[in-house]
Amino acid sequence: MSTLEIKGLHVSVITEEGAKEILRGVDLTIKSGETHAIMGPNGSGKSTLAYSIAGHPKYTITSGTVTLDGADVLAMTVDERAKAGLFLAMQYPVEVPGVSVSNFLRTAVTAIRGEAPKVRTWVGEVKAAMTELSMDPAFAERNVNEGFSGGEKKRHEILQMELLKPKIAILDETDSGLDVDALRIVSEGVNRVKSNQNLGIMLITHYTRILRYIQPDFVHVFAGGRIVEEGGPELAAKLEENGYAEYTTA
């Protein structure tokens, strides 16, 4: 049982006009097996929250704490956060020319597990995970994210999540750019990892569409750099109906 606890998180970025505060006091607790949907309009700071937890150097934490099972996440390097059990599925996965998917996956899994996986079981493990995500085996020989379609990039993110077995995963707009079939495949992948590994999920999205496939336990409305309303799945239905207008025009 793991707990990611975010308390009073304030985050700034440096712009040409100086430091600009994006997150203005975020409080959120996610436990194993729970799915929290973070919903909000564009520019509300949802992605900043995701990248700040993962440790992107662009973001400066000005106050607040983030802990995973009591350990200070903000004191960890980016790779240490992943080793501690955090995973960020990115909205825009980055191309890494000349590095094959298979080499990348093996290097990452070796780093996370602390030892190289046994060759025989590893090949089967990757193959099985790829099959479940309807990925062509030839995919493993392509360079990381290079020339991938939107759907392929997102499947590749979920493939990594399946193999790296995090405790808490942050899915940043995983639904963006997916057609219905891809959305279903990716969502099934997320649900499978969740039930197999008792994963805790922070599901960041703008639209309610993905919530038809991934059932949230909690819905948080994010606006102006903080959570402005919380509820159960019924809150998503209300957002579907009314949009974010009431949160942004206040």
Place this chain on the structure above:
Amino acid sequence: MALATTNYLTPTGREEAWRFTPLNRLGGLHDSSVSLNDRISLTYQSLPSGVEISEVNASDLPSIATTDDQVNLRVRETVTQVLRLKIANNAELTEPIFLNRKVVGMAPEASRVLIHAGINSHATIVVENTGDAIIAEEIEIKLEAGANLRFITLQEWDSKAVHVARHHAILEKDSTFTSYVVTVGGSVVRILPTVEYRGPGTSADLCGLYFATDGQHLEHRVHVEHAVPNAKSRVNYKGALNGISARSVWIGDVFIKAAAQGTDTYELNRNLLLSDGARADSVPNLEIETGDIVGAGHASTTGRFDDEQLFYLSSRGIPAEEARRLVIRGFFAEIVSKLHLADVEERIMNRIDLELATVNS
């Protein structure tokens, strides 16, 4: 014994062709007052059938290309015995031919090699340079009609080596020339890969890789002259620099003469600066005298590590140092993987890891 030279001037560094080169570090290779030893310095283990290597009097084997490069002219004046490698017509060599540099010390020396690829022959030649030497070199390569030659030179020198070389390839019709210039060692290395087209249907693919660290000046000046119709050239050089005094120079001169209709050419140079102070000069140069061509283009980029790539890899648990290693191996993989020599590829990648790990203060 070499005679005093008379028909060229010692470069001063003000000439366009020499303005980037640290002449005071050339060990006298360019200096008419310094005599060069005359010695054949390449050796070989075994030769497959279809290949013949011999030492020929220079007077019986004049150079086949013209040049105004001063060091090259000194080589021609100095060398009395030329190493000639002949590949028989129609020979299909499945295994590469390795030529190894035999180093005997730090006295400046000169070397001339002539490679002759027979009609419709198929071969790979690998020149391996290791150790420390001060050497000026001319390698001329003649591809007869329909020949296909892969020519690989590896500059894995030790840290004091000075190497100034010109590789001149002459392509008769329908021949295909591929060159890989890999320069990871040496104090000063200056290589001039040049291509001269003599017939249509010819193709040259010039690839290079260099990695300069502190104290290294690595210079590659590619010269491709399209003078006949329907020939193709591709140039792709990639470099990395790590260290405050690391220097690289890449010049890519591509000329499309009026007679060269149907030319298809593209040249590319990419540099990665891995530390402050490192300097990469990159000058692509395209001159076109006819508009009747298939395509002509060039690109040059010099930049730093992509932080987003490093973040992506680190966010998957990969430590920063290993992430850098993966990215740099990936950067060079495009060139290295095409060598199709497993041992050499592994050796170069390991050398790249070492160059990257060099601590830069």
